[in-house]
Amino acid sequence: MTISPIKQITIVLISLVIITSFVGQWSSAIAQNQEINLIGQQNIWKPFGRDTTLSQNNTDLNIIVKTDNNGKLWNRAFLPTQINSTTNKSSILNLDYGSRSFLGNATFFAEIRGKNSSNILWSSFLNNTNGLLSNSTFTLPNHILNLPIEFRLYVTTNGTGEHILHVKKASIMIH
Numbered sequence: 521m522t523i524s525p526i527k528q529i530t531i532v533l534i535s536l537v538i539i540t541s542f543v544g545q546w547s548s549a550i551a552q553n554q555e556i557n558l559i560g561q562q563n564i565w566k567p568f569g570r571d572t573t574l575s576q577n578n579t580d581l582n583i584i585v586k587t588d589n590n591g592k593l594w595n596r597a598f599l600p601t602q603i604n605s606t607t608n609k610s611s612i613l614n615l616d617y618g619s620r621s622f623l624g625n626a627t628f629f630a631e632i633r634g635k636n637s638s639n640i641l642w643s644s645f646l647n648n649t650n651g652l653l654s655n656s657t658f659t660l661p662n663h664i665l666n667l668p669i670e671f672r673l674y675v676t677t678n679g680t681g682e683h684i685l686h687v688k689k690a691s692i693m694i695h
Contacts, residue, residue, distance in 0.1 A: 554693070555694075556692045556694070557690075558601070558692065559690050569595035571595055571677075572584070572597070572675070580688060585675045585683045589677070589680065592678045593677045594674060598673075601670075611692055611694045612657055612659060612692065612694075612695075614690070616655050616687070616689035617687045618652055619647070619675075622681070623682045624683070625681065626675050627645070627674070627675075627676040629643060629644060629674050629676070630658075631674065632669050634670075635668035641664050653688060
């Protein structure tokens with residue numbers, strides 16, 4: 521059985537319409553997902569605490585704390601920013617990090633605060649990974665979107681010590 525040239529052209533055209541429709545839907549679904557790199561050169565983290573040293577490049581952020589203070593210190597790196605989204609979809613924080621205490625004890629955690637207030641909008645402890653890279657994913661509240669916020673990464677100490685929090689990836693995915 522042979523198919524006429526007109527039927528062949530019709531089948532090809534219908535196939536192209538179906539494929540184009542699928543690709544268009546797939547592309548718009550991808551366009552709705554937005555990933556924001558918090559470490560890249562466009563984001564400059566700042567240290568807080570006299571015993572806090574930062575080193576940052578396009579792929580890594582290192583928070584190094586070396587203290588001889590016997591009291592409790594809230595050493596940290598912070599990033600003032602704003603995460604804009606036209607949709608009210610979920611946002612996920614993805615952290616690839618390693619933490620280690622060489623001497624003494626430290627608590628590691630991440631936090632988001634309102635930039636113009638001291639309100640804690642989200643917070644979570646980070647594991648002491650003994651220097652090994654670990655991946656953690658956190659669901660963030662929608663009310664952090666479209667307003668000035670401050671990301672904070674803490675190395676809290678309660679006595680003398682040497683500690684590091686190495687962040688290989690920090691990104692927010694909005695989808």
